[in-house]
Amino acid sequence: MLWIAGYLQAFLVVLRFIFNLLNFIPAAVCLYYSTAVENCSVNNTSHNILSQEGSDTVNTIGTLLEDVNSLLLLTAIFRWTIFNVKEYFCSILRVGHFWVWCLFYVTYTLTVLYVPIVYGKNHEGNISIYAVALILEMLLLTFFASAVNFIAHETYVNWVENRLRGKLTTHYLFKPLFGVVLSAYFFRNLGYLCYDTALVSMSISPLKGGKVQGSHDWSSLLLLLSAAFRGSFAKFFFEKMFQGQELPTVRS
Numbered sequence: 743m744l745w746i747a748g749y750l751q752a753f754l755v756v757l758r759f760i761f762n763l764l765n766f767i768p769a770a771v772c773l774y775y776s777t778a779v780e781n782c783s784v785n786n787t788s789h790n791i792l793s794q795e796g797s798d799t800v801n802t803i804g805t806l807l808e809d810v811n812s813l814l815l816l817t818a819i820f821r822w823t824i825f826n827v828k829e830y831f832c833s834i835l836r837v838g839h840f841w842v843w844c845l846f847y848v849t850y851t852l853t854v855l856y857v858p859i860v861y862g863k864n865h866e867g868n869i870s871i872y873a874v875a876l877i878l879e880m881l882l883l884t885f886f887a888s889a890v891n892f893i894a895h896e897t898y899v900n901w902v903e904n905r906l907r908g909k910l911t912t913h914y915l916f917k918p919l920f921g922v923v924l925s926a927y928f929f930r931n932l933g934y935l936c937y938d939t940a941l942v943s944m945s946i947s948p949l950k951g952g953k954v955q956g957s958h959d960w961s962s963l964l965l966l967l968s969a970a971f972r973g974s975f976a977k978f979f980f981e982k983m984f985q986g987q988e989l990p991t992v993r994s
Contacts, residue, residue: 744905744906745915747818748915748916748919749915750814751811751814751815751919751923752915752919752922754807754810754811754814755811755919755922755923755926757807758804758807758808758811758926758930759926759929761800761803761804761807762804762926762929762930762933764792764800764804765779765797765800765801765804765933766933766937767791768782768790768791768792768797769933769937771789771790771791772789772790773937773940773941773944774789775789776944777789778941779797779801779937780798781794782794782797798872801872802870802871802872802875805872805875805876805879806871806875808875808879808883808930809875809878809879809882812879812882812883812886813882815886815923816882816885816886816889819886819889819890819893820889824897824901825889825892825893830888830889830892833892834885834888837888837891839891839974839978840884840888842974843884843887843888843971843974843975844884846967846970846971846974847880847881847884847971849964849967849968849971850877850880850967850968850971851877851880852964853964853965853967853968854869854873854876854877855869855873856960856961856964857961857964857965880971883927883975887927887975887978887979890924890982891978891982894985895920895921895982895985898920899917899920902916902917903917921983924979924982924983925979925983927975927979928976928979928980928983931972931973931975931976931979932972932976932980934968934969934972935969935972935973935976938965938966938968938969938972939969941962941965942962942965942966942969
């Protein structure tokens with residue numbers, strides 16, 4: 743069963759990279775025309791290379807995929823024999839960046855619910871599945887990153903070597919999987935960091951017809967905090983990817 747879980751996670755990582763590319767490439771094109779990907783049209787001309795409906799569908803599926811992946815990984819970590827779940831929940835309350843992420847999560851939820859169209863409100867202003875999936879994604883990501891914070895790379899590698907000794911194929915699959923999973927999270931959060939920052943810096947209105955009177959400044963502030971939230975995760979996963987390496991001696 744362990745090798746099935748490994749191949750499933752590798753498959754999910756590949757899917758996540760594909761959907762993230764299908765998300766960020768159209769977003770980059772829309773930003774070129776100074777529009778948000780959720781409303782990518784200028785003078786009634788759409789510039790979304792996937793079509794607006796296609797892009798919305800891809801983003802929704804990609805976010806739901808992130809939810810499923812994080813939930814599966816959290817479940818696997820909590821069922822890991824060397825991971826003490828009770829101590830984990832007691833310990834995260836004493837970790838500073840967990841509380842920072844919690845505060846960012848509140849502002850992120852407000853961004854999804856408050857900023858029209860951007861991040862999941864449809865043209866009627868109703869909350870979509872995409873919005874709910876985004877809120878759930880960041881909640882799961884907060885607890886997943888907090889769990890990964892307690893797992894050293896050496897601990898994972900030693901477990902793989904002891905648990906899969908003699909199974910070369912599975913061994914070579916599992917050993918780099920830790921870093922590959924972290925890189926997938928880094929790539930997604932870096933993409934959203936760049937996108938949110940661009941929305942703020944270019945003063946892109948999330949609604950058609952120009953700025954939203956009385957709310958645009960708050961929308962920009964919420965998007966800025968959303969970018970900070972994504973940026974904190976991008977920094978965390980990037981640093982975690984390089985943690986535990988054996989560095990060469992630089993002394994002469």
